[in-house]
Amino acid sequence: MLKLLALSALLVLVLVGARRRPESLPLPPGLRLLFVTGSEFLFVGVLLSPLALGVLDDATLDALSPFTAVGLGFVGLHYGLQLEAKLLRWVPLFYNVAPIAQALGGALAVLLPSYALFVFHFGAGTETLVASLVFAAAAACSTPAPLDLLARDKRFAGSPLLLMLRHLAEMGELPALLLYGFAICYRHQEPVVAAWPHAITLQWLLLSVLLGAAFGLILEILPHVGKEGTGRMVVGGLGATFFFTGFARALMVSPLFVGVLAGILVANLPGSSTRLRRFVSRTETPFWMFLLLVAGASWRIEEIAGLPATLLIALAFALMFVRLFGKAAAGWIIARTTHAPRNPPPGFGFGLVAQGGIAVALVLDYQGATSFLASSSLSAGATSALSASASSSLSTSASSSLAAAVVTMILLSVIVTETCAPWVILRVLRQDAALHPEDARGASS
Numbered sequence: 001m002l003k004l005l006a007l008s009a010l011l012v013l014v015l016v017g018a019r020r021r022p023e024s025l026p027l028p029p030g031l032r033l034l035f036v037t038g039s040e041f042l043f044v045g046v047l048l049s050p051l052a053l054g055v056l057d058d059a060t061l062d063a064l065s066p067f068t069a070v071g072l073g074f075v076g077l078h079y080g081l082q083l084e085a086k087l088l089r090w091v092p093l094f095y096n097v098a099p100i101a102q103a104l105g106g107a108l109a110v111l112l113p114s115y116a117l118f119v120f121h122f123g124a125g126t127e128t129l130v131a132s133l134v135f136a137a138a139a140a141c142s143t144p145a146p147l148d149l150l151a152r153d154k155r156f157a158g159s160p161l162l163l164m165l166r167h168l169a170e171m172g173e174l175p176a177l178l179l180y181g182f183a184i185c186y187r188h189q190e191p192v193v194a195a196w197p198h199a200i201t202l203q204w205l206l207l208s209v210l211l212g213a214a215f216g217l218i219l220e221i222l223p224h225v226g227k228e229g230t231g232r233m234v235v236g237g238l239g240a241t242f243f244f245t246g247f248a249r250a251l252m253v254s255p256l257f258v259g260v261l262a263g264i265l266v267a268n269l270p271g272s273s274t275r276l277r278r279f280v281s282r283t284e285t286p287f288w289m290f291l292l293l294v295a296g297a298s299w300r301i302e303e304i305a306g307l308p309a310t311l312l313i314a315l316a317f318a319l320m321f322v323r324l325f326g327k328a329a330a331g332w333i334i335a336r337t338t339h340a341p342r343n344p345p346p347g348f349g350f351g352l353v354a355q356g357g358i359a360v361a362l363v364l365d366y367q368g369a370t371s372f373l374a375s376s377s378l379s380a381g382a383t384s385a386l387s388a389s390a391s392s393s394l395s396t397s398a399s400s401s402l403a404a405a406v407v408t409m410i411l412l413s414v415i416v417t418e419t420c421a422p423w424v425i426l427r428v429l430r431q432d433a434a435l436h437p438e439d440a441r442g443a444s445s
Contacts, residue, residue, distance in 0.1 A: 041289050041292035041293050041296065042292050042293075042295060042296040042299070042360075042411065042414075042415065043296060044292075044293060044296060045292060045293040045294060045295060045296020045297040045298075045299070046296040046297070046299055047296075048293065048296070048297050049296065049297040049298070049299065051299075051300070056293075056294070056297035061294065061297060061298060062371065064294060065249075065368055065371070065372070066242070066245075066246060066249075067290065068290075068291065068294050068364065068368055069245040069246060069248070069249045069255040069368065070238075070241050070242055070245050070246075070255075070287070071287035071288070071290050071291045071294075072245065072254075072255045072256040072259065072291065072361055072364065072365050072368075073215075073241050073244065073245035073248075073255040073256065073258065073259035074241060074259065074280065074283060074284050074287045075256060075259065075284065075287065075288065075291065075357070075358075075361050076177070076255070076256040076257065076258065076259025076260040076261075076262075076263065076361070077219075077241070077259040077260070077262055077263040077280055078263065078280050078281065078284040079173065079177070079259075079260055079263060079358070080259065080260040080261065080262060080263020080264040080265075080266070080267060081263040081266060081267045081276075081277050081280060082170070082263075082267065083174065083263070083264050083267055083268075084267045084268060085268050086268075094334070094335075095164075095167055095171075097334060098168055098331070098334045098335075099167070099168050099170075099171035099172040099174070099175070100172075100175050101330045101331075101333070101334040102142065102168055102172055102327050102330045102331050102334070102349060102352055103140035103141075103142070103172040103173075103174075103175035103176055104140065104175065104330065105326040105327045105328075105329055105330025105331070105349070106136075106139040106140045106141075106142075106323045106324075106326045106327040106330070106352075107136035107137065107139050107140040107175075107176070107179060107326075108136070108326060109139065109322050109323055109325065109326025109327075109329075110135060110136055110139045110319050110322050110323050110326070111132055111133070111135075111136040113318075113319060113322060114131075114132045114135045114136065114319060115128065115129065115132035117315060118131055118132055118402060118405075121307065122398055122401070122402045123398065126186070126187060126189065127187070127398075127399045127402060128402065129186070130183050130184070130186060130187050131366075131402050131403070131406050133179060133180070133182070133183035133186070134180060134183050134362060134363065134366045134406060135319070135406055135409070135410065136179065137176045137177070137179040137180035137183060137362055138176070138355060138359040138362050138363060138410045138413070139319070139323040139326075139355075139413075140172065140173075140175055140176035140179060141172070141173050141176045141355045141356060141358045141359040141362070142168065142169040142172045142173070142327070142352035142353075142354065142355065142356070143169055143173075143354045143355060143356020143357065143358065143359075143418075144165075144166045144169040144170050144356075145354065145356055145357075145418070146354045146418065146421040146422050146425055147162060147165050147166045147169060147351070147425065148166065149422065150162065150422065150425060150426070150429070151166070156429055159429060159432070159433075161344055161345075161348065161351075161428070161429060161432040162429065164344070164348075165348070165351045165352060165425070165428075168352060169352055169354075169356075172352065173356075173358045174260075176358065176359075176362070177256070177257060177260050177358065177362075180254065180256070180257065180362050180365075180366075181205070181208060181254055181257035181260075182201065182205065184252075184253060184254045184257065184365075184366070184369060185201050185204035185205045185208060185253065186201045187252070187369075188200060188201070188204045188252065191203050192204060192206075192207050204253060207251065207253065208248070208253045208254070208257055208258055208261065209261055211244060211247065211248055211251075211253070211258045211261075212257070212258045212259070212260070212261025212262045212264075212265065213261065213262070213265055214244070215240060215241075215244040215258060215259070215261075215262035216261070216262035216263070216264075216265030216266045216269075217265070218236075218240045219237060219240060219262060219266055219276060220265075220266050220269055220276070222236045222237055222240070222276070234279065237276070237279060237280075241259075244258060244262070245258070245259070249368070249369070249372060252369060252372065252373065254365050254369065255365065256361055256362070256365045257365075263280075288357060291360065291361065291364055292357075292360065294364065295360050295363070295364050295407075295411060296411075298364070298367055298407060299407060299408060299411055300404050300407075300408060304401055304404050304405045304408065307405060312405060312408055312409065313412060315409065316408070316409035316412045316413055317412075317416075319409065319413070320413045320416065320417065323413075324350065324353055324417075327349045327350070327352050327353075328347050328348075328349035328350050329349070330349060331344075331347075331348050331349025331352070332346055332347070332348075332349060335348065344432060345428060345431035345432050347428060347431070348428055348431075348432070350424050350425075350427075350428055351424070351425045351428040351429075353417050353420065353421045353424050353425070354417045354418045354421035355410075355413060355414045355417050355418070356414070356418065359410060359413075359414050360410075360411065360414055362410075363406060363407050363410045363411065364407075366403065366406065366407075367403050367404075367406075367407050370399055370400060370403040371400075371403075373399070
């Protein structure tokens with residue numbers, strides 16, 4: 001009974017939090033950004049976790065896993081709906097290449113160090129490489145949230161560099177999601193088609209694409225079925241999301257990745273529905289709040305498999321700085337090789353420091369997949385081809401400990417980078433203003 005009341009209070013908290021308007025809070029930019037992005041719900045989740053009140057224990061989180069998968073699918077769908085190819089058709093080469101370059105800069109910078117760390121402590125295996133790829137995908141993420149916050153400031157509203165950074169941050173999350181989708185498919189060791197034991201990862205990628213395409217086609221049809229009102233579309237959209245995200249989780253592929261693929265398909269079909277976009281945009285925020293709560297409750301700030309909390313935090317900070325310099329180096333190189341529309345300051349890549357919510361979604365999806373894999377391997381049907389297809393050379397306990405370490409390090413990185421991002425971006429903008437004083441004169445006039 002107490003758990004039911006606690007979950008009811010949790011639902012109320014999510015719905016109230018989704019309607020908050022914290023942009024005008026009298027707080028420093030970094031703390032205000034946490035409230036704008038909803039990252040404070042991570043701390044609320046920690047408060048509800050076994051580390052504090054114990055409302056959201058492991059059993060409750062397992063019971064909530066279907067809703068977590070639905071939330072991840074909605075987040076991916078919302079992002080995919082923004083990726084219209086026709087909007088990028090006539091942009092300069094820099095705006096097509098730079099998002100990929102800066103994402104790969106952050107990913108490659110941490111891939112080898114994180115893999116060496118995980119192999120040293122957990123041992124080599126498929127799960128170790130998958131964990132490193134997930135860590136690299138999270139490092140590739142950059143959120144436009146702090147840039148959007150600063151764009152509301154009259155001093156920077158018309159800054160060309162700010163507009164450039166916002167585009168790089170928005171588009172740079174796509175390579176991160178593609179890398180993550182590959183990592184989850186690489187985890188499988190058995191083919192989808194038993195008669196063709198080749199290109200196993202490609203088979204699972206194609207299966208993910210087919211799921212995303214089917215999901216997207218159903219969502220595209222729904223607005224035309226529900227012309228009498230939005231009720232049918234809401235019920236049908238939620239039903240389709242429940243079905244395809246649950247099916248993706250059962251097949252041990254990513255609901256987040258499937259949602260992204262569905263959104264991209266819908267966004268690029270002729271005559272895509274504005275009603276669907278409006279519905280997803282309005283519905284996504286409560287799911288985001290719920291996912292942040294679950295992520296905070298899943299966080300274990302304690303010794304993990306012999307790694308003391310202090311050492312884990314130190315390693316997270318070390319990889320955080322490596323990621324930041326990887327992004328800055330990639331930005332410096334791409335600005336000088338693809339003819340940027342303007343001459344940015346040498347360290348403009350530091351303006352992409354904040355990782356944001358997509359990184360949280362990645363790690364939550366990865367943790368959910370690992371938990372589902374562990375429960376499958378312990379169930380009576382553990383000898384089935386499905387559970388065998390996701391097996392690795394690491395034991396179940398080692399895989400769970402590895403996933404817990406990855407979750408802790410990425411969530412810590414997200415909180416720190418989002419807090420520091422406004423000040424770092426302000427420094428980059430001031431460097432740009434010194435480099436292009438004509439922009440400041442134009443703004444003042």
